Amino acid sequence: MMRPRSFAACCPTIGGRRGAYAIVTVRSRWRGGVPQKKFNLCVRILTVMCRSLPPLRTLLAFTFSTVALLAAVATALLGGHDAADRIAAREMREMERLASQFGGMLVQGEAIHLAGLRAAAQMPALRHLRADDEERRALLRAVSEAYPGFNQVSLLRPDGRVIMDAWDAQRGSVTAADHAASGIAPLPGFGVPVSGADGRLFGMLAARLSPEWMRDMMVAFRAMLREPLVPEIMVLRQDGTVLLGPPGLEGSIVPVGAGLQDWPDGTSYLVGTAAITSSGAFPERSLLVMTRLPAGVALAPVRQLQRQVALAAGVAAALAGGLGWLLARAIARPGEALATAARFPGDAAGQGPGLGLGSAWYREAREVAVGLRGLVVDMRRIARHRAEVEARLQELNTTLEQRVAERTAALEAATQQLAAAQRLEAIGKLTGGVAHGINNLLQVIETGLTLLHSSDDSARRRVAEASMAKAVDRGARLTRQLLAFARQQSLAPQLLDPGRLLEESRDLLAQSLRDDIRLTMDIAADTWPVMVDRTQLEVALLNIAVNARDAMPAGGHLHMATANVTFPDTATAPDGLAGRFVRIAVTDNGEGMPAEVLGRAFEPFFTTKDPSRGSGLGLSQVWGFARQSGGTARIESRLGGGTTVTLLLPRADGPVMDEKGVPATPAAEEGQRMVSVLLVEDDPDVAELLSEVLETLGHRVRHLPTGAAALEAIKRGERPDVVITDMMMPGGVNGLALARELRARLPHLPVVLATGYSEKAAEVQEAGVPVLHKPFRAAELEAVLEQVIRGGGMAGAEASH
Ligand SMILES: Nc1ncnc2c1ncn2[C@@H]1O[C@H](COP(=O)(O)OP(=O)(O)OP(=O)(O)O)[C@@H](O)[C@H]1O
Numbered sequence: 001m002m003r004p005r006s007f008a009a010c011c012p013t014i015g016g017r018r019g020a021y022a023i024v025t026v027r028s029r030w031r032g033g034v035p036q037k038k039f040n041l042c043v044r045i046l047t048v049m050c051r052s053l054p055p056l057r058t059l060l061a062f063t064f065s066t067v068a069l070l071a072a073v074a075t076a077l078l079g080g081h082d083a084a085d086r087i088a089a090r091e092m093r094e095m096e097r098l099a100s101q102f103g104g105m106l107v108q109g110e111a112i113h114l115a116g117l118r119a120a121a122q123m124p125a126l127r128h129l130r131a132d133d134e135e136r137r138a139l140l141r142a143v144s145e146a147y148p149g150f151n152q153v154s155l156l157r158p159d160g161r162v163i164m165d166a167w168d169a170q171r172g173s174v175t176a177a178d179h180a181a182s183g184i185a186p187l188p189g190f191g192v193p194v195s196g197a198d199g200r201l202f203g204m205l206a207a208r209l210s211p212e213w214m215r216d217m218m219v220a221f222r223a224m225l226r227e228p229l230v231p232e233i234m235v236l237r238q239d240g241t242v243l244l245g246p247p248g249l250e251g252s253i254v255p256v257g258a259g260l261q262d263w264p265d266g267t268s269y270l271v272g273t274a275a276i277t278s279s280g281a282f283p284e285r286s287l288l289v290m291t292r293l294p295a296g297v298a299l300a301p302v303r304q305l306q307r308q309v310a311l312a313a314g315v316a317a318a319l320a321g322g323l324g325w326l327l328a329r330a331i332a333r334p335g336e337a338l339a340t341a342a343r344f345p346g347d348a349a350g351q352g353p354g355l356g357l358g359s360a361w362y363r364e365a366r367e368v369a370v371g372l373r374g375l376v377v378d379m380r381r382i383a384r385h386r387a388e389v390e391a392r393l394q395e396l397n398t399t400l401e402q403r404v405a406e407r408t409a410a411l412e413a414a415t416q417q418l419a420a421a422q423r424l425e426a427i428g429k430l431t432g433g434v435a436h437g438i439n440n441l442l443q444v445i446e447t448g449l450t451l452l453h454s455s456d457d458s459a460r461r462r463v464a465e466a467s468m469a470k471a472v473d474r475g476a477r478l479t480r481q482l483l484a485f486a487r488q489q490s491l492a493p494q495l496l497d498p499g500r501l502l503e504e505s506r507d508l509l510a511q512s513l514r515d516d517i518r519l520t521m522d523i524a525a526d527t528w529p530v531m532v533d534r535t536q537l538e539v540a541l542l543n544i545a546v547n548a549r550d551a552m553p554a555g556g557h558l559h560m561a562t563a564n565v566t567f568p569d570t571a572t573a574p575d576g577l578a579g580r581f582v583r584i585a586v587t588d589n590g591e592g593m594p595a596e597v598l599g600r601a602f603e604p605f606f607t608t609k610d611p612s613r614g615s616g617l618g619l620s621q622v623w624g625f626a627r628q629s630g631g632t633a634r635i636e637s638r639l640g641g642g643t644t645v646t647l648l649l650p651r652a653d654g655p656v657m658d659e660k661g662v663p664a665t666p667a668a669e670e671g672q673r674m675v676s677v678l679l680v681e682d683d684p685d686v687a688e689l690l691s692e693v694l695e696t697l698g699h700r701v702r703h704l705p706t707g708a709a710a711l712e713a714i715k716r717g718e719r720p721d722v723v724i725t726d727m728m729m730p731g732g733v734n735g736l737a738l739a740r741e742l743r744a745r746l747p748h749l750p751v752v753l754a755t756g757y758s759e760k761a762a763e764v765q766e767a768g769v770p771v772l773h774k775p776f777r778a779a780e781l782e783a784v785l786e787q788v789i790r791g792g793g794m795a796g797a798e799a800s801h
């Protein structure tokens with residue numbers, strides 16, 4: 001069985017002819033039982049068709065002209081047909097009009113005659129009983145002569161018998177005898193009653209209209225017509241019997257239909273009819289008047305028109321065809337000419353094959369071809385140029401990218417250098433500040449020690465001791481503030497009502513201000529609670545208040561306000577902190593800050609005050625505290641426009657502590673108990689001094705230099721009453737780790753952490769280990785020892801200054 005093939009596969013000539021291709025790619029499923037020969041023949045026919053198909057544009061032109069041609073012919077024929085119909089209808093209407101016009105004439109004539117008869121019936125000569133017959137006959141004759149349509153005028157008795165006639169015989173060619181002979185009823189007359197002078201019916205005046213009169217009317221009517229074609233006129237009974245008409249037809253029965261009628265004589269007639277109603281003078285009361293013309297004569301103008309229309313359609317078709325052909329040529333030829341000329345543009349002599357050589361077509365096409373060639377050359381040049389430009393651009397782009405990358409790298413390096421320099425500068429300043437502070441303290445201590453050594457004067461020695469103690473205090477404050485800025489201080493957060501805290505701090509704040517400064521507070525009733533270190537918050541508020549005081553040398557107004565604020569998303573929140581916060585805003589109307597001061601105000605050691613009044617650590621504490629508490633601080637200030645320092649502290653949940661949060665230290669009235677202390681401290685000087693102090697306080701001390709050693713000792717079974725350990729120690733086990741380990745092993749063994757630097761402040765806080773902040777006083781050490789020994793050791797006790 002053969003596989004179905006597509007015609008396209010068999011048709012090698014279809015390249016480039018899309019229309020043909022579409023036709024021949026139809027798959028030959030129908031081939032089923034068709035013999036191979038027939039199939040091959042079909043393929044060959046299609047192949048030839050494909051080859052002989054004219055170009056598409058010629059086909060288009062041909063199609064256009066064919067459509068135009070058909071449209072022209074159709075229009076002509078339809079128009080012609082329409083006009084012919086209109087002419088035929090008009091002729092028809094004309095025939096009917098003539099029939100009804102003649103009918104009208106007859107009826108009118110009849111009415112005139114009837115009126116005459118009525119007038120005669122009123123004549124005294126007729127009505128007078130004594131009038132003699134001659135007079136009456138004379139009257140009848142006079143009437144008969146006055147109205148030539150009457151063929152007889154008779155006076156009848158009321159019973160219908162004739163009294164007398166005007167004439168002895170009827171006038172005209174049709175007599176009663178004739179009528180009787182022809183079988184046609186004699187023309188009836190009409191009668192008018194005649195009353196005598198006494199008013200009684202005397203008789204009837206009767207008359208008949210003669211057929212001659214009607215014929216004369218017809219002749220006169222036809223003569224009156226000015227039409228080029230005068231139709232034949234007939235008067236018929238309703239059944240078609242011809243009463244009056246062409247001689248051969250009178251008495252015969254003819255078809256009564258109107259319009260185009262085929263008559264029995266084999267002729268086709270255009271027939272018009274009109275019905276008339278007689279007053280009685282005619283043989284029937286209702287008669288038909290018919291007009292007829294042979295169709296060939298009546299419709300001659302129609303035939304002529306149809307011939308003209310056919311001729312016009314032919315001419316239109318010829319014209320459309322011709323135009324179509326011209327159009328097809330006009331469309332096809334420039335293309336051919338252009339193609340040929342483009343192939344032979346240099347052939348000036350016009351050697352192009354198949355074109356009118358040297359013709360206008362050819363010249364024009366050649367110019368276009370030459371132009372096109374130029375265009376092609378230009379386009380190639382432009383394309384080359386463009387490629388070059390693109391290549392250059394590409395190169396430029398690459399180098400640009402490279403340059404940008406280099407510059408960016410350089411910029412980054414410079415930025416890093418700058419940042420490093422700034423960092424170094426900051427560290428330098430910080431170090432300088434710290435060194436300066438410590439030097440001052442050392443200076444005091446050094447001088448104090450010298451005094452202690454060199455003088456036995458107790459008053460002097462007390463002064464020296466007091467100065468040294470103050471120096472230690474200042475040093476402690478210095479390091480605390482630094483730690484606060486570094487967010488490394490150990491905090492003791494507690495739930496607080498910030499409003500209440502402000503109220504409670506009012507006195508403290510007022511004391512730090514001057515009398516010429518008015519302090520007001522606006523505390524929102526429902527201020528949320530916060531979880532912060534109370535002391536640090538007080539210190540921060542104090543720092544802000546003191547700054548405000550310094551900024552209002554001539555007095556002013558300090559206003560503190562609390563509010564609840566919510567920042568729904570980090571994008572809009574200050575410092576990227578989203579959530580619910582309590583805002584404490586402290587506003588003064590002092591001198592404000594210029595932008596450069598504002599930009600650096602939080603920096604530690606940044607101050608515009610002279611060294612005796614300011615260390616530059618106040619706002620850095622504020623900022624560090626706020627940040628460490630999970631919030632932040634901000635400053636808004638304008639030179640001469642006052643300052644607002646805002647603290648944002650995160651909202652906390654839970655009950656607010658009423659008191660200062662530091663559990664009351666039980667009174668040490670029970671007296672000191674002597675305990676054994678395991679002191680773990682890597683610094684031998686500190687260890688030595690601490691041991692001294694502890695022993696002075698009456699305790700037993702064993703010192704170990706590392707956490708590991710302490711653990712070892714405990715493992716060996718050593719059982720001190722309390723362990724005091726430094727936080728930072730070498731050997732892998734720091735103070736916190738030691739405290740945790742000991743808690744795990746000996747839950748009732750109290751451990752106190754002594755530290756000067758609490759990097760792990762949060763962890764320490766979490767672990768709930770009591771802390772002694774270095775430097776601490778002997779009294780503090782004693783108090784903590786007391787506390788942990790009484791309280792079982794591990795409750796959150798903390799030494800504070
Ligand atoms: N309310 C304010 N009005 C104007 N300037 C202020 C105000 N608060 C701070 N400043 C400026 O910011 C600087 C830094 O303040 P900060 O509190 O950190 O240090 P200080 O007040 O100079 O010193 P310290 O607080 O350590 O005694 C101040 O020197 C001052 O110039």
Ligand SMILES: [Mg+2]
Pocket residue numbers: 543546547614616617618619
């Ligand atoms: Mg300050």
